[in-house]
Amino acid sequence: xxxxxxxxxxxxxxxxxxxxxxxxxxxxxxxxxxxxxxxxxxxxxxxxxxxxxxxxxxxxxxxxxxxxxxxxxxxxxxxxxxxxxxxxxxxxxxxxxxxxxxxxxxxxxxxxxxxxxxxxxxxxxxxxxxxxxxxxxxxxxxxxxxxxxxxxxxxxxxxxxxxxxxxxxxxxxxxxxxxxxxxxxxxxxxxxxxxxxxxxxxxxxxxxxxxxxxxxxxxxxxxxxxxxxxxxxxxxxxxxxxxxxxxxxxxxxxxxxxxxxxxxxxxxxxxxxxxxxxxxxxxxxxxxxxxxxxxxxxxxxxxxxxxxxxxxxxxxxxxxxxxxxxxxxxxxxxxxxxxxxxxxxxxxxxx
Amino acid sequence: xxxxxxxxxxxxxxxxxxxxxxxxxxxxxxxxxxxxxxxxxxxxxxxxxxxxxxxxxxxxxxxxxxxxxxxxxxxxxxxxxxxxxxxxxxxxxxxxxxxxxxxxxxxxxxxxxxxxxxxxxxxxxxxxxxxxxxxxxxxxxxxxxxxxxxxxxxxxxxxxxxxxxxxxxxxxxxxxxxxxxxxxxxxxxxxxxxxxxxxxxxxxxxxxxxxxxxxxxxxxxxxxxxxxxxxxxxxxxxxxxxxxxxxxxxxxxxxxxxxxxxxxxxxxxxxxxxxxxxxxxxxxxxxxxxxxxxxxxxxxxxxx
Amino acid sequence: xxxxxxxxxxxxxxxxxxxxxxxxxxxxxxxxxxxxxxxxxxxxxxxxxxxxxxxxxxxxxxxxxxxxxxxxxxxxxxxxxxxxxxxxxxxxxxxxxxxxxxxxxxxxxxxxxxxxxxxxxxxxxxxxxxxxxxxxxxxxxxxxxxxxxxxxxxxxxxxxxxxxxxxxxxxxxxxxxxxxxxxxxxxxxxxxxxxxxxxxxxxxxxxxxxxxxxxxxxxxxxxxxxxxxxxxxxxxxxxxxxxxxxxxxxxxxxxxxxxxxxxxxxxxxxxxxxxxxxxxxxxxxxxxxxxxxxxxxxxxxxxxxxxxxxxxxxxxxxxxxxxxxxx
Numbered sequence: 001x002x003x004x005x006x007x008x009x010x011x012x013x014x015x016x017x018x019x020x021x022x023x024x025x026x027x028x029x030x031x032x033x034x035x036x037x038x039x040x041x042x043x044x045x046x047x048x049x050x051x052x053x054x055x056x057x058x059x060x061x062x063x064x065x066x067x068x069x070x071x072x073x074x075x076x077x078x079x080x081x082x083x084x085x086x087x088x089x090x091x092x093x094x095x096x097x098x099x100x101x102x103x104x105x106x107x108x109x110x111x112x113x114x115x116x117x118x119x120x121x122x123x124x125x126x127x128x129x130x131x132x133x134x135x136x137x138x139x140x141x142x143x144x145x146x147x148x149x150x151x152x153x154x155x156x157x158x159x160x161x162x163x164x165x166x167x168x169x170x171x172x173x174x175x176x177x178x179x180x181x182x183x184x185x186x187x188x189x190x191x192x193x194x195x196x197x198x199x200x201x202x203x204x205x206x207x208x209x210x211x212x213x214x215x216x217x218x219x220x221x222x223x224x225x226x227x228x229x230x231x232x233x234x235x236x237x238x239x240x241x242x243x244x245x246x247x248x249x250x251x252x253x254x255x256x257x258x259x260x261x262x263x264x265x266x267x268x269x270x271x272x273x274x275x276x277x278x279x280x281x282x283x284x285x286x287x288x289x290x291x292x293x294x295x296x297x298x299x300x301x302x303x304x305x306x307x308x309x310x311x312x313x314x315x316x317x318x319x320x321x322x323x324x325x326x327x328x329x330x331x332x333x334x335x336x337x338x339x340x341x342x343x344x345x346x347x348x349x350x351x
Numbered sequence: 352x353x354x355x356x357x358x359x360x361x362x363x364x365x366x367x368x369x370x371x372x373x374x375x376x377x378x379x380x381x382x383x384x385x386x387x388x389x390x391x392x393x394x395x396x397x398x399x400x401x402x403x404x405x406x407x408x409x410x411x412x413x414x415x416x417x418x419x420x421x422x423x424x425x426x427x428x429x430x431x432x433x434x435x436x437x438x439x440x441x442x443x444x445x446x447x448x449x450x451x452x453x454x455x456x457x458x459x460x461x462x463x464x465x466x467x468x469x470x471x472x473x474x475x476x477x478x479x480x481x482x483x484x485x486x487x488x489x490x491x492x493x494x495x496x497x498x499x500x501x502x503x504x505x506x507x508x509x510x511x512x513x514x515x516x517x518x519x520x521x522x523x524x525x526x527x528x529x530x531x532x533x534x535x536x537x538x539x540x541x542x543x544x545x546x547x548x549x550x551x552x553x554x555x556x557x558x559x560x561x562x563x564x565x566x567x568x569x570x571x572x573x574x575x576x577x578x579x580x581x582x583x584x585x586x587x588x589x590x591x592x593x594x595x596x597x598x599x600x601x602x603x604x605x606x607x608x609x610x611x612x613x614x615x616x617x618x619x620x621x622x623x624x625x626x627x628x629x630x631x632x633x634x635x636x637x638x639x640x641x642x643x644x645x646x647x648x649x650x651x652x653x654x655x
Numbered sequence: 656x657x658x659x660x661x662x663x664x665x666x667x668x669x670x671x672x673x674x675x676x677x678x679x680x681x682x683x684x685x686x687x688x689x690x691x692x693x694x695x696x697x698x699x700x701x702x703x704x705x706x707x708x709x710x711x712x713x714x715x716x717x718x719x720x721x722x723x724x725x726x727x728x729x730x731x732x733x734x735x736x737x738x739x740x741x742x743x744x745x746x747x748x749x750x751x752x753x754x755x756x757x758x759x760x761x762x763x764x765x766x767x768x769x770x771x772x773x774x775x776x777x778x779x780x781x782x783x784x785x786x787x788x789x790x791x792x793x794x795x796x797x798x799x800x801x802x803x804x805x806x807x808x809x810x811x812x813x814x815x816x817x818x819x820x821x822x823x824x825x826x827x828x829x830x831x832x833x834x835x836x837x838x839x840x841x842x843x844x845x846x847x848x849x850x851x852x853x854x855x856x857x858x859x860x861x862x863x864x865x866x867x868x869x870x871x872x873x874x875x876x877x878x879x880x881x882x883x884x885x886x887x888x889x890x891x892x893x894x895x896x897x898x899x900x901x902x903x904x905x906x907x908x909x910x911x912x913x914x915x916x917x918x919x920x921x922x923x924x925x926x927x928x929x930x931x932x933x934x935x936x937x938x939x940x941x942x943x944x945x946x947x948x949x950x951x952x953x954x955x956x957x958x959x960x961x962x963x964x965x966x967x968x969x970x971x972x973x974x975x976x977x978x979x980x981x982x
Binding site: 617626633 | 681792917
């Protein structure tokens with residue numbers, strides 16, 4: 001296996017508030033390989049965007065990294081001095097945010113915003129920077145780029161603006177792009193175009209993507225691997241097709257059951273009862289245990305006492321005691337069709 | 352009620368109040384001031400309007416800690432032998448009375464116009480907001496001066512003194528309603544289209560009742576902030592007008608009038624006649640502004 | 656551009672007509688111009704005569720048209736208090752007020768904007784907190800009190816600076832200036848600080864809050880994510896976006912300076928238009944009040960107009976409304 005481009009180890013993000021410290025991201029670890037697209041999904045508040053912000057060093061105070069480390073190409077970046085980190089941003093890690101309408105400064109032409117990014121990071125002349133800017137705009141599919149470069153953001157449509165944003169993220173040829181809900185604010189018809197474009201460009205440039213979204217459809221189309229986050233923790237992480245077709249964590253199973261599938265002859269979608277706990281009230285043990293239908297399948301109420309780490313389960317890793325080896329055998333002895341992981345698929349569609 | 356109290360003391364506003372010593376000091380100062388001026392006739396060491404107790408021989412006594420000062424006149428006396436501390440207390444009373452009345456009048460007019468403007472919309476809305484725009488581009492002091500000038504002409508100079516206080520209240524109020532109207536209008540526009548308002552209309556509640564019961568609670572916060580800061584501005588406007596000689600007459604001196612009177616003696620060395628009312632004015636307005644500023648931040652979580 | 660220009664110009668004209676109407680009403684209805692012009696013992700025949708000669712028997716709208724016509728020629732009648740043409744009085748007093756306002760406005764902008772930017776960027780430094788506290792004192796201090804305290808300290812106690820008047824002035828055609836003499840410059844110091852301080856604190860606080868607002872926006876976050884230097888983010892992106900709204904309000908504030916000059920001029924016995932106006936209010940000198948109102952209205956409307964035009968130059972979104980860009 002190649003060395004990972006990005007390694008996140010035991011990352012903890014905390015928010016000190018007057019009622020005590022909230023842990024928004026609690027001890028998560030994952031890697032992204034060069035050229036790989038890692039999807040990060042979860043409900044809002046699950047900590048996925050904060051993780052992205054932490055990687056690029058833009059956590060907004062009072063939020064702070066309270067533990068763990070982030071390594072880019074083996075170099076630790078979570079504790080870099082401001083100026084060093086600034087040089088990493090844009091140059092080595094690019095970013096795309098949710099709303100293309102507000103990501104661009106309305107008072108400057110798109111050309112100026114691209115060239116200023118290029119000139120900040122690369123040692124090029126003004127003319128070269130401009131030339132590159134035009135090329136970038138053409139690359140992201142903006143027609144008549146030579147002419148459009150002097151236009152202001154409001155003169156572009158939403159989809160076109162997001163293309164400009166992508167070109168800005170790619171301007172200094174970073175190796176990793178953090179894309180935080182890059183299509184959520186766009187029309188459905190344009191979402192697919194933007195995702196296809198993003199994926200194509202990154203493949204051509206060999207750029208990795210950390211794709212943060214709540215939209216499983218986008219992940220399914222784009223990602224190589226996916227991390228499912230719940231209440232600040234990773235519930236499950238693994239190859240995207242495995243997570244979608246053979247989910248191992250009860251939460252992921254519920255999540256997949258809740259997604260409508262065109263062409264499926266399913267009479268009703270399942271839903272997970274209850275809601276994700278607030279950060280002030282995360283239960284002890286597994287954060288999902290109050291909503292989990294299988295909590296009683298693990299002996300000794302372990303789910304309520306002890307927090308599970310990521311355990312190998314099927315072809316993914318899931319943070320669930322169901323997959324703890326000794327207990328796994330114990331549960332499977334309880335009865336046919338309950339302990340076996342693969343048989344979850346049956347429970348997906350209650351008649 | 353108990354529940355409301357509990358929520359208040361549990362809430363963010365109270366919490367931010369407790370950890371803000373400057374604001375606590377400001378609140379105490381403002382309350383003391385309110386108390387001291389409301390009960391000035393009973394609390395002040397002398398009655399500056401009772402001619403029998405005033406002795407012209409006491410005129411120009413310096414503050415008590417300076418040579419020739421007298422212990423019964425803490426901040427000295429003015430040209431007529433009136434105790435400066437007592438005139439300040441009585442002056443604050445008139446200043447506060449005028450300002451608070453003006454703010455309330457502004458609020459009533461502003462909130463009503465804002466509600467009407469936002470709810471009725473159309474030409475009326477456009478007209479009201481246009482007037483507001485134009486008025487906003489002229490400083491309050493200028494509008495107040497004009498109103499006062501007109502009043503002088505209309506009622507004649509000799510009657511003017513009798514109604515001066517009312518003219519002043521009206522003049523200050525007339526220049527302040529715009530901000531309330533804008534705030535309330537904005538909120539009304541948002542609320543108007545919400546489903547519960549539509550629902551309330553369907554079940555036959557009158558427009559006005561809906562507006563009052565649904566929009567007003569939503570604007571309480573911003574209006575409270577505006578009103579607090581407006582009291583500060585109103586005090587300044589009142590003081591300025593009185594200083595310019597177009598406010599309350601010298602027979603019922605407000606803080607501004609006192610400073611104006613004292614200003615004449617600045618060059619002859621009797622600085623205390625003007626400096627103490629001046630400091631009193633600044634401390635009063637400063638504590639109100641501190642409260643208003645803090646309230647605005649405390650009610651606006653975005654800034655935290 | 657032209658359409659925008661014409662639209663704003665029309666707006667300005669409408670406001671001016673409104674102001675003119677108020678002045679006209681003052682002139683015609685509040686102060687009875689007939690009795691203003693006649694001795695108290697005049698007979699009713701005399702009154703009718705004057706009424707006719709003033710055109711007061713004509714329909715209301717004709718009178719207004721005539722008033723506007725006169726106003727455009729600078730003819731506002733005779734001051735009741737001073738017995739001289741109002742326009743002449745105003746022209747004499749105009750330079751004093753404008754010079755004072757100019758210095759005060761420069762002070763307010765040149766000190767207020769940088770301090771506002773500083774306190775927004777360094778929110779948590781003690782210098783910012785200190786400046787903010789002081790600025791709160793600044794908005795709580797009425798300008799006449801600042802003037803009095805300055806006079807007490809620098810004129811009465813220290814005796815360094817004059818406490819009233821313009822000092823020596825030099826005549827340049829119709830304009831009298833205090834800029835060219837030492838005593839004229841010295842006389843400007845205290846009044847311009849008095850007038851500028853309040854506006855300065857307002858501008859400081861305005862710039863700060865606008866800048867904080869801008870610093871929270873997505874495009875600033877995105878600019879940081881692109882790895883731009885702090886200087887580029889703060890002064891390239893944030894400052895320009897801050898100054899657009901500040902421009903409007905600062906324009907109004909500058910107009911306010913000319914109006915607030917009334918107070919400063921009273922404190923310092925500065926022979927400007929404000930002092931003339933306040934005396935007019937006290938003496939119910941209607942022609943002067945009406946003329947002053949029109950002049951101030953004109954200055955305000957002009958400033959607003961210029962600000963609108965500047966806005967147009969700075970903000971491309973406004974320009975786009977016409978050019979029909981985008982697709």
